[in-house]
Amino acid sequence: MCGITGWVDYRRDPTIVDEVGRAMIDTMTCRGPDAEGRYQAEHVMLGHRRLAVIDVEGGAQPMTYPDADGEIALTYSGEAYNFVELRDELRRRGHEFRTASDTEVVLHGYLEWGESLVDRLNGMYAFAIWDGRTESLLLVRDRMGIKPLYYQPIEHGILFGSEPKAIFASGLVDPVVDADGLRELFGFVKTPGTTYYRGMRELRPGHLLRFDRNGLREHRYWALEAREHTDDLDTTIATVRELLQDTVSRQLIADVPLCTLLSGGLDSSVITALAQQSLHARGAGPVRSFAVDFVGQTERFQPDFMRDTPDAPYVADLAAHVGADHTDVVLSTSDLMDPAARRAALAARDAPPLGDMDTSLYLLFQAIRERSTVALSGESADEVFGGYKQFHDPEIVAMPTFPWLALRRRTRDRGGLAALLDPDLTRTLDLETYVADRYADALAEVPRLDGETGLERRMREVCHLHLTRFVQILLDRKDRMSMAVGLEVRVPFCDHRLVQYVFNTPWAMKTFDGREKSLLRAAGRDVLPQSVVDRVKSPYPSTQDPTYHQALRESVQKLLADHAAAGLRLFDADVVGRLAEAPPSSGQLGRMGLELVLNTTAWLDHQNATLAV
Structure with missing residues (x-):
């Protein structure tokens, strides 16, 4: 896994502005601590920071291929899990390879198939190819958007990078947050392609972009399709298991x-x-596993609307059941409030962090990186198989909005977070209209199956909303926190073959046992302890230590007293002040509000962003 960046300019020569390329590449150091490289030619600079995972010695980048009509150069981030099969096919077509890396396979794949290479890749990736034969740039992002890729058109050119900070480091554009950026931030809808920054775009999942002297053209090469599901239940469960086993094996x-x-x-x-099974079959293992926990969490755990049980007992059961080499990373309030850790999470995100859940994830990944370079995650199974509460509440399902917003408003928020905003800003943003418009756009993208009506039709919509919007929030969080410490996190549940297959299974089949994620539970039941099979869905953990809430209150009180943060003008000072004085018993809403104020103001200060509202 790596960090990529670049600059194309048809009026200026990027090769003579050395400090720009250096600054852009340096922002990617955390994503690629093992090596760096730069490709420069007339009109183009490509930068790369490498986290060596496959072919440690031979996979240096950017990677080039000489051609009589112009050199081709590739800067690549990610993994192509089917690179062995593709390399064999390319060899049969006459290609010769100097390395054992998947990067070289992608480069030769482009030479052989051009843009249609993307139809053959299985993996997570974001890459850029400069084609000197046509003096054009190709940007590509994987089907599910696991790896990030941002770009910003400039006069006579384009900037791109794995993270916004690489683009801003060029000095050619400044971070400006306008009303649309704030609408995305406070609306929590994650519109594909948008960012919080004026003029900057995120390449949409399953899309490629070609840029040349005629401008840019973005093209969708993959999207979920509506297909009739003809397999019976037993065949469906067996197919899910087969796809999971193949995917996990590839990603090991x-x-x-x-x-x-x-x-x-x-x-x-x-x-x-499944990882333990695969490693054992290869004569390797045991599987190494890691979990995050909080001091005293199990002993003082109190069930709430989101979480019925603490994680630790079930972690122990699974680790013992499969014989894992397991480590618990146990965090305290002082760890979660540590200024260095919070700054690191903030810097990694280029956006306001999600409170203790981001800080704890960063600290977990930091601890893992001391023993591992690659981790497999269970992220995205809820979106694929229907795991969240909002999938199973008929009242929420029927609401004409994004289901996660309906759940938040009904159970935790109740409009409270919106009440924190400055009244004039609230009128300017008109979040209700913005969210409604984005919801209408999202529904218009849902593929339909002829004759599908009622609950099945609605649940296809709900699943599609989660797979194209909500999952992006979580994948971006996972990528940023992991790459901030040079850890590659793979997500087997995002294998596009699995996602496409399960997307078309009827909702009645997804819930055939009367519970969430029925197909996944049935497909994996035989390798799990009964306690895990029976456990109800529980989201990523959040500390219940009341001293954490108290620390947030004190931090917000200090922020209000200093009057130094420019971002404070986004909020109603009186409402925020009352929230900071309220006791921890005010619950999750109070904590969410405190985190929102602290993290939004810290983000704007860190980015030195201009507020254009």
Whole structure:
């Protein structure tokens, strides 16, 4: 896994502005601590920072191929899990390889198939190819958007990078957050392609972009399709299991130490158990696993609307069941409030962090990186198989909005977070209209099956909304927190073959046992302890230590007293002040509000962003 960046300019020569390329590449150091490289030619600079995972010695980048009509150069981030098969096919077509890396396979794949290479890749990736024969740039992002890729058109050119900070480091554009950026931030809808910054775009999942002297053209090469599902239940369960086994086996390929992320939930437990099976079959193992926990969490755990049980007992059950080499990373309030850790999470995100859940994830990944370079995660199973509460509440399902927003408003928010905003800003943003418009756009993208009506039709919509919007929030979080410490996290549940197959299974089949994620539970039941099979869905953990809430209150009180943060003008000072004085018993809403104020103001200060509202 790596960080990529670049600059194309048809009026200026990027090769003579050395400090620009250096600054852009340096922002990617955390994503690629092992090596760096730069490709320069007339009109183009490509930068790369490498995290060596496959072919440690031979996979240096950017990678080039000489051609009589112009050199081709590739800067690549990610993994092509089917690179061995593709390399064999390319060899049969006459290609010769100097390395054992998947990067070289992608480069030769482009030479052989051009843009249609993307139809053959299985993996997570974001890459850029400069084609000197046509003096054009190709940007590509994987089907599910696992790896990020941002770009910003400029006069006579384009800038791109794995993270916004690479683009801003060029000095050619400044971070400006306007009303649309704030609408995305406070609306929590994750419109594909948008960012919080004026003029900057995120390449949409399953899309490629070609840029040349005629401008840019973005093209969708993959999207979920509506197909009739003809397999019976037993065949469907067997197919899910087969796809999972193949995907996990492929994603265990690495030339560096790897592990799994284990929460004791169904998703991560299936991945860990299947990984152990695959490693054992190869004569390797045991699987190494890691979990995050909080001091005293199990002993003082109180069930709430989101979480019925603590993770630790189920983590222990699964680890013992499969014989994993397991490590618990246990965090305290002082760890979560540590200024260095919070700054690191903030810097990694280029956006306001999600409070203790981001800080704890960063600290978990930091601890894992001491023993492993690659981790397999259970992320995205809820979106694929229907795991969240909002999938199973008829009242929420029927609401004409994004289901996660309906759940938040009904159970936790109740409009409270919106009430924190400055009244004039609230009128300017008109979030209700913005969210409604984005919801209408999202529904218009849903593929339809002829004759599908009622609940099945609605649940296809709900699944599509989660697979194209909500999952992006979580994948971006996972990528940023992991790459901030140079850890590659793979997500087997995002294999596009699995996602497409399960998307078309009827909702009645997805819930055939009367529970969430029925197909996944049935497909993995035989490798799990009964306690995990029976466990109800529990999201990523959040500390219940009341001293954490108190620390947030004190931080917001200090922020209000200093009057130094420019971002404070986004909020109603009186409402925020009352929230900071309220006791921890005010619950999750109060904590979410405090985190929102702290993290939004810290983000704007860190980015030195201009507020254009």
